[in-house]
Amino acid sequence: METRPSSSSSLSPATNLNLDRLKVLKLLGKGATGTVFLVHDSVSDSSVSSPFALKLVDKSSASSLRRARWEIQILRRLSDDTNPNPFLPKLLASSESSEFIAWALPYCSGGDLNVLRQRQNDGVFSSSVIKFYLAEIVCALDHLHTMGIAYRDLKPENILLQESGHVTLTDFDLSCSLNKPTRPEFYHLSDPEPDPNPESNLSHNKKSLRIFRQKKKKTKSARVNPITRRRLSFSGGERSNSFVGTDEYISPEVIRGDGHDFAVDWWALGVLTYEMMYGETPFKGRNKKETFRNVLVKEPEFAGKPSDLTDLIRRLLVKDPTKRFGFWRGAAEIKEHAFFKGVRWELLTEVLRPPFIPLRDDGDLTGKVTEESGFGIKEYFEKLKTPPLPLPHECSENNPFVDF
Numbered sequence: 264m265e266t267r268p269s270s271s272s273s274l275s276p277a278t279n280l281n282l283d284r285l286k287v288l289k290l291l292g293k294g295a296t297g298t299v300f301l302v303h304d305s306v307s308d309s310s311v312s313s314p315f316a317l318k319l320v321d322k323s324s325a326s327s328l329r330r331a332r333w334e335i336q337i338l339r340r341l342s343d344d345t346n347p348n349p350f351l352p353k354l355l356a357s358s359e360s361s362e363f364i365a366w367a368l369p370y371c372s373g374g375d376l377n378v379l380r381q382r383q384n385d386g387v388f389s390s391s392v393i394k395f396y397l398a399e400i401v402c403a404l405d406h407l408h409t410m411g412i413a414y415r416d417l418k419p420e421n422i423l424l425q426e427s428g429h430v431t432l433t434d435f436d437l438s439c440s441l442n443k444p445t446r447p448e449f450y451h452l453s454d455p456e457p458d459p460n461p462e463s464n465l466s467h468n469k470k471s472l473r474i475f476r477q478k479k480k481k482t483k484s485a486r487v488n489p490i491t492r493r494r495l496s497f498s499g500g501e502r503s504n505s506f507v508g509t510d511e512y513i514s515p516e517v518i519r520g521d522g523h524d525f526a527v528d529w530w531a532l533g534v535l536t537y538e539m540m541y542g543e544t545p546f547k548g549r550n551k552k553e554t555f556r557n558v559l560v561k562e563p564e565f566a567g568k569p570s571d572l573t574d575l576i577r578r579l580l581v582k583d584p585t586k587r588f589g590f591w592r593g594a595a596e597i598k599e600h601a602f603f604k605g606v607r608w609e610l611l612t613e614v615l616r617p618p619f620i621p622l623r624d625d626g627d628l629t630g631k632v633t634e635e636s637g638f639g640i641k642e643y644f645e646k647l648k649t650p651p652l653p654l655p656h657e658c659s660e661n662n663p664f665v666d667f
């Protein structure tokens with residue numbers, strides 16, 4: 264099978280991404296769209312000095328293929344950025360064959376934030392750890408929004424830890440392109456002179472809100488059936504009407520089918536922060552229907568004393584997106600909150616020491632993998648697709664896949 268390496272501009276370890284030469288080191292994860300492997304190029308990197316993550320998507324599913332193409336497009340935009348954000352991934356290379364579409368990303372050896380949280384005492388993070396991760400996530404979202412991209416899939420499983428302990432957002436297949444907000448306040452840069460008259464700011468806000476609501480009325484507001492409707496809409500205008508996301512993280516406006524914009528990410532940030540603090544999400548019900556009901560009508564419950572952190576969560580979890588923190592002035596509004604007092608936003612990667620640094624597993628990997636013991640990526644993927652996998656006691660000792 265012939266593979267067609269793409270002409271992506273910023274290629275490093277995987278410059279010549281050739282699926283036939285890639286050997287699997289480890290299965291990293293399997294999602295709705297793709298399978299992610301840790302791989303190395305058996306020819307240019309036989310000593311496994313530069314392993315990388317490879318997301319492989321089977322082209323036989325039209326919707327997966329569409330999502331994959333979209334994700335690559337977003338990743339390419341992020342990589343071509345002249346001022347890339349340290350908390351967003353870089354596309355190393357991509358490749359397409361008649362059966363697969365695949366792309367390479369830097370390997371995040373620290374796993375995801377969900378696993379890390381579950382490893383903590385009581386399954387929660389301390390306030391200072393939350394501050395560290397939130398600051399980096401806010402910066403990443405800020406960068407995406409400034410590029411006109413709403414992420415729409417913020418959840419702990421999509422926040423990976425780099426080898427350095429800093430975060431990287433992953434999984435962009437649900438993101439969408441929106442026109443940059445027309446609310447002038449959103450980009451404080453567009454209005455560098457603070458208005459000396461707060462009253463005029465107020466009337467300005469009211470005017471913008473009126474325009475927003477008029478647009479909202481004009482949007483064809485298909486009421487979605489939250490249980491069954493899952494429509495993809497990748498690019499659109501200032502707002503999107505598609506029903507995407509993960510149940511417990513979905514915002515009220517998405518459930519209502521009202522159309523939504525960047526504020527959905529600030530809602531999800533509120534849910535994420537709550538989960539980091541309490542070890543559970545605020546609106547989880549016994550089933551999807553109850554969860555959605557809770558999202559629409561229930562107020563989050565805060566145990567313990569009110570604090571800057573609970574105040575931040577409360578402001579993010581406001582049901583009306585136009586009253587939600589971040590709606591008017593984007594990330595700038597959130598960064599100014601008392602919870603982030605003292606954070607030096609421009610120096611996050613230098614000043615703050617990450618609370619957890621992943622253990623190096625390179626030795627382990629190089630020790631395990633040789634030319635004979637590494638499996639071809641396609642061979643391994645085919646094997647993964649063949650259900651059912653034998654139970655451990657049924658595996659013969661020679662079964663090469665037993666270790667995965």
Ligand SMILES: Nc1ncnc2c1ncn2[C@@H]1O[C@H](COP(=O)(O)OP(=O)(O)OP(=O)(O)O)[C@@H](O)[C@H]1O
Pocket residue numbers: 291292293294295296297298299316318368369370371372375420421423433434435436
């Ligand atoms: N660069 C990476 N380094 C390490 N692990 C990764 C990397 N990228 C993805 N993974 C792992 O693979 C899993 C699946 O990846 P991803 O979320 O991109 O796939 P997906 O099919 O789009 O999933 P979803 O069902 O959430 O849409 C992640 O949750 C993570 O555990």
